[in-house]
Amino acid sequence: MFSKACQYGIKASVYVALQSSQGNRVSLKDIAKNIDTPVAFTAKILHLLAKDNILNSMKGPTGGFYLEPGRSEEIKLSEIVSTIDGDAIYKGCALGFDTCDATRPCPMHNKFVSIRDNLKEMLENTSLYELAHNLVEEPTFLKR
Secondary structure, eight states: OOOHHHHHHHHHHHHHHHHHHTTOOBOHHHHHHHHTOOHHHHHHHHHHHHHTTSSEEEOSTTOEEEOOTTHHHHOBHHHHHHHHHTTHHHHOOTTOOSOOSSSSOOTTHHHHHHHHHHHHHHHHHOBHHHHHHHHHHSSOOSOO
């Protein structure tokens, strides 16, 4: 459903949110290790997220990636998806056709529209705080 880059971006953002809630900044290597992603690819993703002001970054020996207090409650998953994958997930055809809409629908169009709408609603209403909090309160994982 999401690109590999988007999956990594969500996992990295959740990890940064969790660490930031404990007052920590985290290094690129720490993030990649804890979410089990390649360092170079993770660096590119984190750069995009920092460039779009989703994550903060600070250079130097005490630097790393972080979120300001309370920021994880404001950031919705839809912002991360938009930064990395754009809006194609909300507009794409289930069968991969370039053109698929109500006037020229594919066989799955009418059923898939509601799934896309539900996905968009979920992403727009789910915060990084909620996912990071779930790591602490419930048995959820960022790495297998």
